[in-house]
Amino acid sequence: MKPRRIFHVPRFAPLRRKSPLPIWLTLLLRLLLVLGLLGIVLAVHWFDRGGLRDNMDGHVSFVDVLYFTMITVTTVGFGDIVPVTDRARMFDTFVVTPIRLFVWLLFLGTAYDFMFKRLWEKFRMSMIQRNLKDHVVVTGFGTSGSEAARELIARGTPPDRIVAIDGRNAALGEAEELGLSVLEGDSTRDATLKAVHIEHARAMIISAGRDDTSILIVLTARSLAPDLPISVVIRSEDNEALARQAGATTVINPVSFAGLLLAGSTQGSHIAEYMADLAAADGRVALNERPVTAEEIGRPLSSIATGLGLRIYRDGKPHGAWDDAASELRAGDVIVEIKPRRPRP
Incomplete structure (x- = not known):
């Protein structure tokens, strides 16, 4: 799957189907x-x-x-x-x-x-x-999973450091076209996640299509990798808390997020466009999350030189740039900032 590239449909893309003959x-x-x-x-x-x-x-x-x-x-x-x-x-x-x-x-x-x-x-x-380490595991290679993989590649993750898990041969064929390592299997099973060395992964993205399946995958992955950052797609608002209790680091509800963009667009025609600009790898600005540096300790969030400071996380709690907590950065703080995107050569 290296710098961002545009993916074209090949001139000849043969259909693949498992042979019915033993x-x-x-x-x-x-x-x-x-x-x-x-x-x-x-x-x-x-x-x-x-x-x-x-x-x-x-x-x-x-x-x-x-x-x-x-x-x-x-x-x-x-x-x-x-x-x-x-x-x-x-x-x-x-x-x-x-x-x-x-x-x-x-x-x-x-x-x-x-x-x-x-x-x-x-x-x-x-x-x-044997060489899998510091990789990203994408389980469920549907619309959300494939888009996440493409975005990871656009942001600089080498395709061979992304592993796609799915039970559908057609989905894995699409992943192979992107240069990903693939595994056909059930991600709710320990053996499947052990096969991709989940304990050595950098992050995991779960988009199984069903909330109950996604939550079960979170539980399985968390039992094998207690410190692994896990992002999961949950489509029902009632299941978001369950996903967090199961061990998900980040819970994303695409329906709710789309609603936020739609509602925001009624307040201004450029709000949704700017949000998409922040999220996409080819935008002019980018959101960045990083730990505070030793030189920044004791200084206000507004004085950082790497970008525009928006929020800090201290002891797991968010504090906006206007809060008193952001007037003095401390060791262990995590900064969320907006940075200009570097122009491509």
């Missing part, structure tokens, strides 16, 4: 295809056995034809039985040789699909999982 049936169909091709070559060689010559005894039997067919299709032959007529040679040139190449490709492709590919993918995934 592995054993796929192997059986490939075997039948090979046997069918061998049968065609065997039949032609038998009916045209007069075009073959056996350099050993001069007689071409059915066993000789079967032997010659198998050797010719799988190798280039040993020279003990050879085609001598033009018709037999043309058949071997334009029919048997392509079949030989196709059979080899079919065997190699089968070996790759069912052996080497699986082993390689297993090895690659184990290496990715």
Whole structure:
């Protein structure tokens, strides 16, 4: 998923669907295809056995034809039985040789699909999982989850430091297109979150689509990573308190937030635009949260040089720039400020 980039729909984006055929049936169909091709070559060689010559005894039997067919299709032959007529040679040139190449490709492709590919993918995934650290886990890759991932990338998070978890193959395909690491699974289960090393993650974003599922994921993640910052999308106002009790650090209600923007727009045509400008990575200004520095301790919030101070958090409680608490910054304060966005080169 590096600087902000614009994502275009590819010219050719094939649909992906899990094959309805079990592995054993796929192997059986490939075997039948090979046997069918061998049968065609065997039949032609038998009916045209007069075009073959056996350099050993001069007689071409059915066993000789079967032997010659198998050797010719799988190798280039040993020279003990050879085609001598033009018709037999043309058949071997334009029919048997392509079949030989196709059979080899079919065997190699089968070996790759069912052996080497699986082993390689297993090895690659184990290496990715082993190196997962300081990453962001996005569970539920729907509209909100995918937009959050895109915004993280736009803000500078490398795509390979984002892990998407979803139970839908189509959603994971979209995540792969963005360059994310993906895991198909149920995020309410300990094993799934352990597989993405949730204990080493930098943050977690939960957008499961259902409030009960999202809250259960919060409980599961919090039990495995007590200090992990967890942001969760909750659609019912009644469930916001439950999400916080479950351990969510930040609870976002998209319906309520949209209502706030709509109501604010009635008081001025630029309020909603400015709020979106603050939230988006491509805006001209940006919200920033950071701890107070040693040089700022004892000074008022209005004097910070990094941006426009809006609020401080002291002992978990917010204080606005106009409050008395903001007149003197203390160690441990967290500052929320507005900073100008750096122009892109």
